[in-house]
Amino acid sequence: MKRVLSFIALFVLITSTGFAQNQATWIWYPGDFEIWLGNNMQNRRTERGTFLPPFWKLDSHYNLIDFHKDFDLAQPEEVDLFVEGKFNVKIDGKAFSGYPKRITVPAGKHKVSLKVFCQDRVPAIYVRGKNVVSDGTWLVTFEDKEWIDETGKASDQSGTTWLKAGSWNFNDPQQPPSIFKLNTKELSAVNVTPKAGSLLLDFGRETFGFINLKGLTGKGQVTIYYGESREEALATATCETTDHLEIDLTQKRDSIMELTKAFRYVNVQFDGSVSIDSVSMLYEYLPVADRGSFRCSDEQINKIYDVAAYTLHLNTREFFIDGIKRDRWIWSGDAYQSYLMNYYLLFDSPSVTRTLLALRGKDPVTSHINTIMDYTFYWFIGIYDYYQYTGDKVFIQQFYPRMQSLMNYCLSRRNKNGLLEGLAGDWIFIDWADGLSKKGEVSFEQLLFARSLETMALCATIVNDAPNAATYNQLAADVKTKLFTNYWSDTKQALVHSRVDGVPTQNVTRYANMFAIFFNYLDDAKKQAIKQHVLLNPEVPKITTPYMRFYELEALCALGEQSYVTKEIKDYWGGMLNLGATSFWEEYNPAKKGAEHYAMYGREFGKSLCHAWGASPIYLLGKYYLGVKPTAPAYATYSIEPQLGGLQWIDGKVPTPDGDVSVYCSTKEIKVTGAGGTGTLRFKSRTKPVSKQATIRLVSTGLYEMTVEKGKSYEVNYQL
Amino acid sequence: MKRVLSFIALFVLITSTGFAQNQATWIWYPGDFEIWLGNNMQNRRTERGTFLPPFWKLDSHYNLIDFHKDFDLAQPEEVDLFVEGKFNVKIDGKAFSGYPKRITVPAGKHKVSLKVFCQDRVPAIYVRGKNVVSDGTWLVTFEDKEWIDETGKASDQSGTTWLKAGSWNFNDPQQPPSIFKLNTKELSAVNVTPKAGSLLLDFGRETFGFINLKGLTGKGQVTIYYGESREEALATATCETTDHLEIDLTQKRDSIMELTKAFRYVNVQFDGSVSIDSVSMLYEYLPVADRGSFRCSDEQINKIYDVAAYTLHLNTREFFIDGIKRDRWIWSGDAYQSYLMNYYLLFDSPSVTRTLLALRGKDPVTSHINTIMDYTFYWFIGIYDYYQYTGDKVFIQQFYPRMQSLMNYCLSRRNKNGLLEGLAGDWIFIDWADGLSKKGEVSFEQLLFARSLETMALCATIVNDAPNAATYNQLAADVKTKLFTNYWSDTKQALVHSRVDGVPTQNVTRYANMFAIFFNYLDDAKKQAIKQHVLLNPEVPKITTPYMRFYELEALCALGEQSYVTKEIKDYWGGMLNLGATSFWEEYNPAKKGAEHYAMYGREFGKSLCHAWGASPIYLLGKYYLGVKPTAPAYATYSIEPQLGGLQWIDGKVPTPDGDVSVYCSTKEIKVTGAGGTGTLRFKSRTKPVSKQATIRLVSTGLYEMTVEKGKSYEVNYQL
Known part of the structure; x- marks a missing residue:
């Protein structure tokens, strides 16, 4: 049967290619x-x-x-x-x-x-x-x-x-x-514990779909308790999701639940004369294949990458969603991270534009996206990145008016200092972190605002709206200037968290500081200052969400601290794996114990154990270890700067609009294959590097680079 | 059966009053x-x-x-x-x-x-x-x-x-x-002409509803050709509306058409073995009763009033619509006239607000209402009047933001002179009139713009938005000033039609001139000048639509020319009746003959023979003959100034939010009954008038007035 199917698939392919234009x-x-x-x-x-x-x-x-x-x-x-x-x-x-x-x-x-x-x-x-x-x-x-x-x-x-x-x-x-419906396929539990009037199923790992009660018959009630953990499935009074059925069947039939759920464990309880032959699930998924890949000499990192990829798949559905158990809404800040991870795993542009469009909705703008000020800015910045990675001008041409009206909403809400602070109905989110102040003019919000204005300037240029491009550039420059005049503290050697009533607080948090690094808003001196006084300073409050760990580790990678980041990834994501995680969580605090990990929002099982923002190693490993990123839209030009980060070797692929970039790197050898555009491979070597396929240029002492032409493969011998 | 129904109705009334608050x-x-x-x-x-x-x-x-x-x-x-x-x-x-x-x-x-x-x-x-x-x-x-x-x-x-x-x-x-569905009731044709394979039905007058083919059976085709005229129903190739059915029935059944149609005549044609027992219709209507009434010594005027009332009823449906045959859309300019007529016949406020809300839709504003600049302004002015007649502040409080955004749209489209002319996509309608120029700054549009700004000032005051009230008042004053500096011609003794490239044309039309009179934008000298040089001047192009006849006659009434208007009504509306009209038309040109009257838009039966704007006598007779109008919102105070207009006597009722005002007036006697507010009866008399129920005050030579208290009745003997 398989051969026949392949033949049909091939035929369809030829047909659709032959008539592609029609x-x-x-x-x-x-x-x-x-x-x-x-x-x-x-x-x-x-x-x-x-x-x-x-x-x-x-x-x-x-x-x-x-x-x-x-x-x-x-x-x-x-x-x-x-x-x-x-x-x-x-x-x-x-x-x-x-x-x-x-x-x-x-x-x-x-x-x-x-x-x-x-x-x-x-x-x-x-x-x-x-x-x-x-x-x-x-x-x-x-x-x-x-x-x-x-x-x-x-x-x-x-x-x-x-x-x-x-x-x-x-x-x-x-x-x-x-x-429209997502695809489904039937999966069975890996372990079933039957008791009188109940079945406890373990599907082996976090999953998502419709439970199917097969051969259901009799009269009575069936209640299904879902658990991302075994504890949750057994906690019939407090688990987050349930299904309840009243059964009166004389003949056996299969009963598929109406709504999808997220779970690993399923506790089916029934009474009366109800009987169930077996329970399976219809796994529901968006059919999109991995194009990126990553393997390295450390098996724990490889496992982290695989679980991160699975976590991203589970949260890549009709849209990029935050988590599969609870919200299943589209959150701009969460989605923004999925866009970035997507560029290194799936390169599925429709998932990015679907999400951007659903988030933006229509005019008039009556609140920030998701009501959150920072989430409005992530929407803009998401377009900035989308254009860099894909070069999709049509999207910008079609939706520039919606970008303008959303930016007009922001501009209309500036205070007398030209800065943004929370007005009635605005949610200043930043991060889930105890005691984090949202008062006054928060530096982090101004920083995202500046980047959003730069996005508008870029898009105005793309649609040939020169007057507004100039206006947006000027506005962006103003906000950036204020960022340093208002928030940089020479005492703290960092951007402070906020100004209240025009007076800077002495509170230093990581948020604005780490973004300023990878937004490249800082000179080298300030970058190093922030690294020492903020990022590597245990006195500054720690981040406990994978959400902001994403950016913290990105900032450290951008500063060349991959070796430090490798250890952090192993500790933090490895820590979740050690606790049996089969997907990455909404929040992880190593200080907690046992079922404490499952609580959040004051609810025993409130935490999501499969949250998109937990999958950031995909992005970090692709962008900062394989080291591939566009330097012109759509990878017309791009850079490859492999970094081992203390690993013996790394090997993987990064997708681009026109083919994949392959990178292998050990301490002695680099192998790359170019994609559609023109790449520049850049690396350090203690000895003069050698390649049969290319001319290697010396950039500065010990730093070399070479051009990677479209689709060609190269091998370099060097010494780290 | 009738007594039982009355009893039930009474019971419901008591019940609903008893529990009114719940x-x-x-x-x-x-x-x-x-x-x-x-x-x-x-x-x-x-x-x-x-x-x-x-x-x-x-x-x-x-x-x-x-x-x-x-x-x-x-x-x-x-x-x-x-x-x-x-x-x-x-x-x-x-x-x-x-x-x-x-x-x-x-x-x-x-x-x-x-x-x-x-x-x-x-x-x-x-x-x-x-x-x-x-x-x-x-x-x-x-x-x-x-x-x-x-x-x-x-x-x-x-x-x-x-x-x-x-x-x-x-x-x-x-x-x-x-x-939601409108009400229906079954009606029969007054005349049926059966032939082999066809039935021609005459329902006696213009009507609206679903045709019902009763006892339909057999196999073949049925086509229904609808006609507002006999000619149209017989013109199978060119009638405007049809229904077509393929029949294959072994048993008799009734077949009610899916869509309503407008018609007086219905031509049912069928072939094969099709047979039909009979044809009836389900008349579809909004159940709303007449509160206003009018009778006078002239039977033709009485007939005109009745046909006008029927015409308004036919066009008062889910919304006030333009005409029942063709468009059945909501047109702001047409609806505006229905609002005014409504205040003198139905006083059904929900029909006004439903229509205003459906026309306005939601933000963002992307074009004028119905794409027509004048129709945007009628929307504002409709609210001005609605508030005067009903005093409904809640409507204004709820929808003031939508008024503001529509006005902002208008303000954003002013030219460098602060005036409005047609921009890309704008339709400047004014009237259906051959050769009417729409170029440049048309005086008529500025005049409606000024009144719209006055409406905004009024509504801003109602919602306690003092700064914007001041702004709108200033803007209105500016536009009014420009109206006279730019368009008043001492040579023509009239407002000219337009300015093109800053230069006033020498073209005089009736539109701006007649509106300026009843908007009370003119001093007495200019009013009289316009009466002589425009309204009563046969050199100025004549108006052929009942739509603009409405305002022309209103202007003449406002100038006290009721006797002239009586003659015009008898000629124009009487002219349609003489041609057999059972409802009033979209357009009437006495110069046309026979079936020429049915053509419009280059189509043989393009004209609507039942158009809301044809019903204006309801308004003119109520407001300018019975002479009742509010002088403060919701008739808290109102004036009664009966004018016989050459008739021997007039007798009728005008509805208000709190009861009806009754007026009888002959050349010797006036009888009035007040409604909820305080009325002022004003009349001329050659002798000293006498009333047993009130004190009559002399205002000026031959002009008297007296106060009409809430709900009280008065008789006055006087001499016209």
Whole structure:
């Protein structure tokens, strides 16, 4: 059977390549499917059976959309139409009667347009002829302003804004966007403990999906208690998620739960005459393959990488979500880290843009993203990075107005000093950390604000909006200047945490200091000062969330402290593994013991044991050990600076828009293979390095570099 | 049967009064049901079987709403919950599990809140306890910002805006807003002409509803051709609306058409073995009773009043619509006239606010209302009038932000002279009139702009926004000043039509001139000048639409020219009656002949024969003959200035928020009964007038007035 399937897959591949330019796909107003799907997903959260929706504004898709494209056909052609919604179809402005499933487009130049109304789903079309096919080249608007005056003169529509249609991978006319579901596959428990009236199942590791009670029959009640830990599954009164069924079946049937859950352990309890043959699960996942990889001489690091990759997969779903057990909402700060990890593991751009679009929603802006000021800024910075990694200008061109209106919201909320502090309804998050002050002008927020303004300047340039590019650049420069005049303390040799009523506090925290390093906002002297006085200073309050550990370790990597970071990764992530973690957690405090680890938010099992922000080693190992990063958008140029960080050897791949960069590095040998752009390999060597395939240039004492050409492989002998 | 029904009606009245304070009703986010219903209605338009949706942006309801109210209960009470959407319910922030249908609210002070998600319908709730009932006193928001930080501290929600819940008359928990339908009743044709394979039905007058083919059976096709005229129903190739059915029935059944149509004549054609027993219709209507009335000594005027009232009823549906045959969209300029007529016939405020809300939609503003600049201004002015007639401050308090954002849109589009001219995508409508220039700065638009700014100043004052009240007043004064400096021509003794490139044209049209009169923007000299040089000047292009005839005749009435207007009404509306009109038309040109009258927009039957703007005699006769109008909001004070306009006697009622004002006036006798506020009766008399019930004051030579107290009746003997 396997051979046959492969043959079909190959055939489909050839077919779709052969007709690549004419592949029809479902299209919609860009961003609208993402918003609609975000609403659906985020409103599936329950907490012990209570519906728990988000506390911020949810937007809707535009319900009335005009789609059109101009075609020039050598031959007339038959065109099939599939539409989500009530619609009309026109050729050159002349409408067909009714709701035709097939039309003929005559030879010659013709405009084909469809107008669709749909309130519950996203107006979407799938148009399939030989040449007349729906794809991202169609133009769409939510207000065509197509009026005709009393003389029969049509409006010029010059006030109408047309965007390129949005699409994803809905290439089957029978699978419209509204019936989108993630993939599933059946998995069995690795261990089952049956008792009278109960079954305790262990699926071997953290997982996610629908429980299936197979061969269910009889009369009585079934309650399912889910646990990320064994303790949680057994704690019937306090576990976070449950399912409850009233059964009255005379025949056996399989019963699949309606909602997905996160768990490793499942405690099924039943009474009356209920019997269950067996319990399995439908594992639910987004089918996206790993392109990045990492292996090294340390097996614990390899295990950490694998568990981090699995953690990221579990949290990469309809969108990049925060954690699979509890929230299952889209949080901008959490998602931002997933974008970065994604560039080193999956390189799945649709997951990034889906998430960005769902987070942004529509105008008017009435609060910060997720109500959190920092989360608004991560949204901007996420676009900055997205452009660096992918070079996707179209995304920026389409959504620049939404970037502007969100930035206008921020600008309108500056205080008299031109800085941002929490106003009514704003949440200043920064981190989950006891006693962290959110008062006044927090330095960390100004720093993210500056980078957001730089993002706006970059995007304004991309869309040829020169006046605003200049404005945003000036605003960014102003905020950066204030960052140092207001917060740099020569006494503390660091940026202080905040100013309250115009007076800087003497409180030093790690947040602004570590970001300032990898944002490259500091001269070398200040970088070293911060390293000594903040990052490596045990007097400064420690970070206990993997969320901020991500940035702390990134800052240390950016300062070349990989060896220190290696130890930290082994201690911190290794510490979770030692406690039996099969995915990485929302928070980890080595000082805690046993089931204490599972508590958070004042709830016994409140903590998420599978949180996206726990997967940061993927990013650190790819960017700062394999050392690959773009130096121009879309990896047109990029750098490779391998760092062993105390390991004997490292070996892996980093994906780019055009192929993967392979890197192997030991203390004596470096092997690289280039991707689509032009790379620069840079490394230190105590001896003169040698390569048969390239000319190696001496940059400064002991520092060398060489050019890595598109797709070529190189071997270098050197001595660390 | 009639007595029984009356008894039940009486019982319901007593019951609902007895428990008035605890009457539960379906509630939602204010304005959202109106937007949702507007989308539904406006997307039912078809043109010979082709779906024809609006060409402007349609908005959506908020899909996630938090509802709450604080209660203080002497006893615990059982509360039933009915919800449209997925929901949770909390008491004092503590959620119930699942989706309960009934909860118990304990005695004491408690906050009851529900949070509801719904994408296809409007999130709505119906809560029914003894005291805990859903009504317009509940508070709602689309973003509760109810977050809890790591210390368990809840957000203060001070950034959350709470509005009062919206409601209408959905008092039955089993009749949620989403299943709203207008009422129907079955009517028969007054004349049926059967032929082989066809039936031609005449329903006696213009009507609206669903055709019902009774006892339909056999196999074949049925096509229904609808006609507002006999000619149209017979013109199978060019009539505007049709229905087509493929029949294959072995048993007889009744078949009711899916969509309503407007018609007087219906031409049913069928083939094959199809047979039909009979054809009836389900007349569809909004159940709202006439409160205003008018009778006079002229039977033609009485007939005109009745047909105008019927025309307004036919166009008063889910919303005030333009015409029942073709558009069935909500047009702000058309609706504005319906608001005014409504105050003199139905006094149905929900119809006004439904229409205003559906027209306004949501932010952001991306075009003028209906894309038409003048129609944006009519929206503002409609609120000005609505407040004068009803005194409804809550509407203004709830929607002032939407007024501001629409005005900001207008202000942002001013040219360097501070005036408005058509920009890309703007439609400058004014009137359907051949050769009417829309170029440059049109005086008519500036005039409406000035009144809109005055509306904003009024509303800013109502919501205690003093700084903006001052700003809007200043802006209004500026535009009014410019109106006279830029457009008043001493040569023409009139406002000229427009300025192009800063130069006034020498073109005089009626539009700005007639509005300036009843907006009271002119001194007496200019009023008289305009009367002579514009209104009564046959050289100035004539108006051929009832739409602008409305304002032309209003201006003449405001100048005391009722006798002239009586003649005009008899000629113009009487002219339509003489042609057999059973409702008033979209346009009437006495110069046309026969079926020429039915053509418009280059289509043989393009004209609507039942257009709301044709019903203006209702307004003119109520406001300028019976002479009743508010002089303070909600008729707290009002004036009664009866004008016979050449008639022997007039007799009628004008509704107010608190009772009706009755007026009878002949050349010798005036009888009035006051409503809730304080009226002032003002009249001319050649002799000293006498009343037993009041003291009559002499105002100036031959002009008298007297006070009409709340609910009291007066008789005055005088001599015209």
